[in-house]
Amino acid sequence: xxxxxxxxFVVDTTPDFRYQMLREKVKKLDAVLFTHPHKxxxxxxxxxxxxxxxxxxxxxxYSNSLTEEAIKREFPYAFADKKYPxxxxxxxxxxxxxxxxxxxxxxxxxxxWHLKMPxxxxxxxxxxxxxxxxxxxxxxxxxxxxxxxxxxxxLRKQHHISHFTLAEAIDVVQELKIPKAYFTHISxxxxxxxxxxxxxxxxxxxAYDGLVLEFDGH
Numbered sequence: 001x002x003x004x005x006x007x008x009f010v011v012d013t014t015p016d017f018r019y020q021m022l023r024e025k026v027k028k029l030d031a032v033l034f035t036h037p038h039k040x041x042x043x044x045x046x047x048x049x050x051x052x053x054x055x056x057x058x059x060x061x062y063s064n065s066l067t068e069e070a071i072k073r074e075f076p077y078a079f080a081d082k083k084y085p086x087x088x089x090x091x092x093x094x095x096x097x098x099x100x101x102x103x104x105x106x107x108x109x110x111x112x113w114h115l116k117m118p119x120x121x122x123x124x125x126x127x128x129x130x131x132x133x134x135x136x137x138x139x140x141x142x143x144x145x146x147x148x149x150x151x152x153x154x155l156r157k158q159h160h161i162s163h164f165t166l167a168e169a170i171d172v173v174q175e176l177k178i179p180k181a182y183f184t185h186i187s188x189x190x191x192x193x194x195x196x197x198x199x200x201x202x203x204x205x206x207a208y209d210g211l212v213l214e215f216d217g218h
Contacts, residue, residue: 001026002033002124007103009033011122011129017044024210028055031102034063035131036119037070045075049088058089062102064120068092095120110143112136115162123147126215128178131185134162141176149213150178153185166190173204182207 001010001024009031014020021029029051035041048059063071071092072079078088099108110121112133121130126148130136133153136144144150150173155163163185164172173181184207190196197206 002105002127004103004105007105009102009105011035012041012131013044013047014040015043018047018050020209021047021050029059030056031060031062033102033107033122034061034067034071035121036064036114036117037067038114038132039074041132042067042071042074045071045090046078046088048090049086052089058091060093060102061090062093062095062100062107064096064118065094066118068094108143110136111140117162127151127213132163134160134164134168136172144178145176147176147178148215149180149182150176151182151184151207154183154190155185156187156189157191158189166196170201170204174201179203181205182211182213 001008007030008026008028010029011033012035013032029048032045032048051059061071075088077084078090095109097109097111099106101107105124108123110123110128110130112119112121112130113135114132115134119132121128121133123143128144128147129151131153152169152172153164154166154169157166159165166183169183181204183204186206193206193208
């Protein structure tokens with residue numbers, strides 16, 4: 001979840017999206033921003049209907065065209081000509097690699113590769129978030145440089161066909177000289193949190209549910 005004093009949105013709606021929102025007592029949600037169309041990143045979208053009812057009649061959705069197609073395929077009832085009462089009310093906004101704004105929060109898409117699938121990471125001012133990637137091209141790395149903090153996927157220690165390993169993720173952070181990094185999208189194969197945390201270089205940590213990062217301004 002990304003939040004300013006006036007704007008709140010989430011990146012992806014995982015299968016436990018509803019639980020996450022209840023756990024964090026989120027009452028206000030302005031938009032949803034999607035990285036890619038894999039099921040574990042879009043499955044919880046149906047649960048925005050609660051925000052439709054209590055806060056926002058139509059939820060703004062931001063995604064690339066590939067993800068947009070998957071959303072229409074997975075949730076066809078939200079786009080029916082005659083909608084059943086209570087279905088999610090969403091408005092699709094197609095994004096590319098060009099920067100844009102959600103409320104008062106600047107969003108800079110960062111194109112990364114999940115094997116052969118294009119995935120969007122995002123930079124929000126001083127903070128960059130990247131999940132489901134195993135390759136970042138040089139021109140896209142330039143968009144990440146200068147971030148104060150980076151969240152990056154680190155699936156496990158062993159090689160994987162479409163995710164960074166822990167060592168590869170550490171290499172990316174060190175190459176880009178990011179002072180603080182938090183690794184996410186972790187497999188149970190990585191090991192226990194405290195054991196891996198003790199192995200990490202200074203400034204690098206394993207992310208965890210409920211972690212909060214705060215930045216001054218944008």
